[in-house]
Amino acid sequence: MQITLKINGKPHKVEVEADTPLLWVIRDQLGLTGTKFGCGIAQCGACTVHIDGQATRSCVTAAADAAGMDIVTIEGLSGQIADEVQKAWIALDVPQCGYCQSGQIMSAVALLTSTPRPGDGEIDAAMSGNICRCATYVRIRQAIKDAAAKL
Amino acid sequence: MDRRPAASTIERRTLLKGLGAASAGLIVGVYIAPARAERPGQAQSAQSDVMAAAGSQAGLFQPNAFVRIAPDSTVTVLIKHIEFGQGPYTGLATLVAEELDADWSQMRATSAPADVELYKNLAFGMQGTGGSTAMANSYEQMRKAGAAARALLIAAAAKSWSVPAGEISIEKGVLRHAGSGKSGTFGDFAEAAAKQPAPAEVMLKKPENFRLIGTQLTRLDTASKSSGKATYTIDVRKPDMLTVLIKHPPLFGATVKSFDDAAARKVKGLVDVKAIPQGVAVYAENFWAAKTARDALSITWDESKAETRSTKEILAALRSASAGAKTAVSRGAMPAGDGIKTVEAEYVFPYLAHAPMEPLDCVIEADENACTLWFGSQMQTIDQAAVAQILGLRPENVSIITLLAGGSFGRRATPSADIASEAAQAAKAFGKKRPLKILWTREDDITGGRYRPLYVHKIKGAVDGTGSIVGWSETIAGQSIVAGTPMAAMMKDGIDPTMVEGAEDLPYAIPHLKVDVHTVDVGVPVLWWRSVGHSATGFSTETFIDELLALAGKDPVQGRLDLLAEHPRHRAVLQEVARMAGWGDKVPEGRARGVAVHKSFNTYVAQIAEISVGSENAPRVHKVWCAVDCGLAVNPDIVRAQMEGGIGFGLGAALYSAITLDKGRVQQTNFDAFRGLRINEMPQIEVSVIRSAEAPSGVGEPGVPPIGPAVANAWAKLTGKRVRQLPFVGDAV
Numbered sequence: 001m002q003i004t005l006k007i008n009g010k011p012h013k014v015e016v017e018a019d020t021p022l023l024w025v026i027r028d029q030l031g032l033t034g035t036k037f038g039c040g041i042a043q044c045g046a047c048t049v050h051i052d053g054q055a056t057r058s059c060v061t062a063a064a065d066a067a068g069m070d071i072v073t074i075e076g077l078s079g080q081i082a083d084e085v086q087k088a089w090i091a092l093d094v095p096q097c098g099y100c101q102s103g104q105i106m107s108a109v110a111l112l113t114s115t116p117r118p119g120d121g122e123i124d125a126a127m128s129g130n131i132c133r134c135a136t137y138v139r140i141r142q143a144i145k146d147a148a149a150k151l
Numbered sequence: 152m153d154r155r156p157a158a159s160t161i162e163r164r165t166l167l168k169g170l171g172a173a174s175a176g177l178i179v180g181v182y183i184a185p186a187r188a189e190r191p192g193q194a195q196s197a198q199s200d201v202m203a204a205a206g207s208q209a210g211l212f213q214p215n216a217f218v219r220i221a222p223d224s225t226v227t228v229l230i231k232h233i234e235f236g237q238g239p240y241t242g243l244a245t246l247v248a249e250e251l252d253a254d255w256s257q258m259r260a261t262s263a264p265a266d267v268e269l270y271k272n273l274a275f276g277m278q279g280t281g282g283s284t285a286m287a288n289s290y291e292q293m294r295k296a297g298a299a300a301r302a303l304l305i306a307a308a309a310k311s312w313s314v315p316a317g318e319i320s321i322e323k324g325v326l327r328h329a330g331s332g333k334s335g336t337f338g339d340f341a342e343a344a345a346k347q348p349a350p351a352e353v354m355l356k357k358p359e360n361f362r363l364i365g366t367q368l369t370r371l372d373t374a375s376k377s378s379g380k381a382t383y384t385i386d387v388r389k390p391d392m393l394t395v396l397i398k399h400p401p402l403f404g405a406t407v408k409s410f411d412d413a414a415a416r417k418v419k420g421l422v423d424v425k426a427i428p429q430g431v432a433v434y435a436e437n438f439w440a441a442k443t444a445r446d447a448l449s450i451t452w453d454e455s456k457a458e459t460r461s462t463k464e465i466l467a468a469l470r471s472a473s474a475g476a477k478t479a480v481s482r483g484a485m486p487a488g489d490g491i492k493t494v495e496a497e498y499v500f501p502y503l504a505h506a507p508m509e510p511l512d513c514v515i516e517a518d519e520n521a522c523t524l525w526f527g528s529q530m531q532t533i534d535q536a537a538v539a540q541i542l543g544l545r546p547e548n549v550s551i552i553t554l555l556a557g558g559s560f561g562r563r564a565t566p567s568a569d570i571a572s573e574a575a576q577a578a579k580a581f582g583k584k585r586p587l588k589i590l591w592t593r594e595d596d597i598t599g600g601r602y603r604p605l606y607v608h609k610i611k612g613a614v615d616g617t618g619s620i621v622g623w624s625e626t627i628a629g630q631s632i633v634a635g636t637p638m639a640a641m642m643k644d645g646i647d648p649t650m651v652e653g654a655e656d657l658p659y660a661i662p663h664l665k666v667d668v669h670t671v672d673v674g675v676p677v678l679w680w681r682s683v684g685h686s687a688t689g690f691s692t693e694t695f696i697d698e699l700l701a702l703a704g705k706d707p708v709q710g711r712l713d714l715l716a717e718h719p720r721h722r723a724v725l726q727e728v729a730r731m732a733g734w735g736d737k738v739p740e741g742r743a744r745g746v747a748v749h750k751s752f753n754t755y756v757a758q759i760a761e762i763s764v765g766s767e768n769a770p771r772v773h774k775v776w777c778a779v780d781c782g783l784a785v786n787p788d789i790v791r792a793q794m795e796g797g798i799g800f801g802l803g804a805a806l807y808s809a810i811t812l813d814k815g816r817v818q819q820t821n822f823d824a825f826r827g828l829r830i831n832e833m834p835q836i837e838v839s840v841i842r843s844a845e846a847p848s849g850v851g852e853p854g855v856p857p858i859g860p861a862v863a864n865a866w867a868k869l870t871g872k873r874v875r876q877l878p879f880v881g882d883a884v
Contacts, residue, residue: 028437034380036508038509038593046508094373095236095370095372095376096237096558096792097555098236098555098557128830131508133558134800135796135797135833138799138835140830141830
């Protein structure tokens with residue numbers, strides 16, 4: 001089936017199967033590889049994108065269901081919150097292997113968009129769906145707080 | 152006499168150590184292999200767009216195999232070790248920058264190609280990364296590479312300015328001659344420097360003159376990893392490329408008997424299906440088509456030679472192993488008699504998957520004459536040889552572009568060249584000239600074997616009437632990681648050192664020490680997992696010593712210190728961590744603290760964990776204090792990051808992780824059942840890096856071993872229950 005996906009502000013006409021996950025359309029068909037594959041069952045958060053502003057696991061979201069909605073990937077992040085989050089990430093050297101960090105940043109930006117001054121509990125709750133096997137969690141927490149302080 | 156070795160004697164590294172003038176550093180003979188002419192394909196490193204200088208060869212100054220200086224003054228360091236988070240890109244570039252007197256902002260890093268002569272790990276004799284050796288084996292080599300480049304730039308400037316070389320200084324990437332007021336950049340002299348003869352010897356800086364080593368430099372790979380721009384294997388795209396998924400046998404040791412691909416071939420985007428030695432390969436235009444087609448395969452497996460036991464049966468075999476024990480260490484005899492109290496404990500450690508965030512993957516492009524692979528190769532020399540053999544090529548015609556990898560924890564360092572072999576077999580079976588991306592799913596990863604071995608440790612300890620620990624007798628049973636592999640040369644007197652490391656070298660002054668080993672054959676493939684044998688021996692030794700000290704009525708910190716008189720570096724980290732935590736101070740109600748100290752990979756780490764009883768009747772870890780002595784810390788912030796990450800990785804495994812088998816079938820398939828640590832389970836962590844002038848040692852692994860026992864020792868104090876079996880949660884075995 002042919003659908004139109006609005007990704008990072010631009011419409012893309014793509015041919016998909018009814019069950020094709022959004023993740024693989026983004027990666028394989030559109031070549032936006034910042035969004036990562038980690039588990040395929042919404043357990044790790046590496047594939048997190050924003051759909052109408054909500055942090056969403058693109059590995060279990062059928063592309064067809066996201067047609068017409070506002071999809072943002074790491075490549076399309078913009079605005080003050082995203083800038084401060086990415087600056088904080090760099091200032092603290094958060095990433096190690098780095099593979100999960102696109103998803104971490106997408107979740108962090110969504111958190112700060114809805115909760116500008118999150119406490120530890122709110123950070124843990126919002127970020128607990130994003131696994132980092134390098135366990136960079138101490139710095140993720142601190143980077144979110146540092147970014148929040150700038151907003 | 153010209154002391155420069157002939158250009159062909161790559162091995163010769165004449166080390167003419169001698170002290171220079173008081174203000175100068177160490178004069179060393181320097182021969183760093185020259186850069187090779189680029190082979191086709193090698194300039195296409197997928198990272199060049201992000202971290203390395205522009206790939207143009209024009210005007211590039213390549214003083215040796217490790218350093219490239221471009222006309223724009225950027226300095227690109229070719230890194231022989233894979234970067235999967237532990238920081239070699241930054242650390243090794245720092246060494247070059249230090250001796251080159253470069254400014255950090257002009258430094259770049261890219262991966263070195265597979266070329267054993269130029270880029271072997273000096274600790275292994277082949278190209279590869281592991282055992283936390285990247286910094287240790289590169290420390291002098293990379294400094295010499297930087298110093299040699301510096302000498303050539305100075306020689307070129309001296310000639311151009313007609314001044315003595317000895318009057319030229321370099322600071323933050325700028326060459327200056329004070330007398331004439333002349334100055335210039337690296338780029339200004341790159342072309343002329345390339346025409347200067349290589350120096351026979353160079354002066355290395357004294358540590359007190361370091362300006363970059365030991366400081367907090369930002370990582371070279373952080374920006375690209377914080378924007379989604381860093382390129383991993385899974386991100387490589389080539390014209391005409393297919394995605395390949397492989398259906399592996401459901402049992403270890405099973406093989407394909409026959410398969411029916413009629414339904415799979417109806418999937419849109421499916422290109423071909425082939426049997427290969429590893430299973431059945433599905434070739435498709437994209438991932439989803441490949442996965443859909445793979446799910447539609449109907450395969451009959453030959454399970455006649457497969458491992459069909461369940462975990463409890465394998466465990467029973469390990470527990471009952473009695474014949475053919477080999478002794479790793481033996482001194483004194485187990486005391487007996489009046490006043491001797493003894494304790495016996497049996498520890499069980501489960502199989503563990505590495506589960507790096509990026510599942511195994513590999514891109515391959517092959518024809519009759521040559522082959523190029525793009526992937527996170529951790530053992531380039533082994534991968535190159537394996538691919539060459541499968542494709543009937545010479546190893547030098549197999550190019551490997553080592554990419555950033557999304558974690559490894561040991562998983563990408565397979566003596567059997569797992570993923571590279573699979574890629575080569577898939578390319579061979581396909582037979583057509585299209586690039587292939589072989590990709591594992593998470594289910595392939597968790598069920599795919601190569602686990603940290605299941606181990607049983609039995610220890611008997613003795614304390615005499617005066618409260619002295621006088622005997623320690625241990626038996627370790629498990630599978631060997633290296634026996635029967637191309638790395639079997641690591642075996643010592645029939646013992647796989649990875650089974651006994653951390654136990655045979657127990658640092659405590661105990662008159663009787665004996666460690667025996669039973670190597671048991673099991674059909675479950677095993678592999679090194681971050682900190683290898685120490686992942687188990689760190690736990691059994693540090694919880695058992697805690698138990699013996701309790702029996703002797705000793706304080707866990709002071710009791711250890713008393714037994715470590717001969718081990719000042721153990722003592723120093725233990726004293727530092729006790730100071731940080733305020734050991735002995737009142738602990739909040741409902742909480743307890745435990746301590747552990749363990750040396751691995753020549754690095755000493757002590758940790759104190761403060762816990763309470765959390766959910767699932769398991770510890771809730773609130774805070775961890777950590778002191779580390781890794782010799783000279785080239786980048787203290789990366790050392791801290793590795794301790795933080797090692798603690799989180801080790802804690803997740805100790806609390807939650809296990810792979811179990813039911814009649815040979817792995818029962819966990821994804822992150823829902825194979826559980827690691829999440830952010831809400833991460834303690835606060837405080838790290839102290841001991842200042843040291845000792846040679847640098849590794850930090851990727853040594854943060855892992857102490858956390859499990861520190862938490863278990865706190866748990867024993869809080870609940871009275873000694874932990875003998877991991878993980879804490881569930882009844883895995």
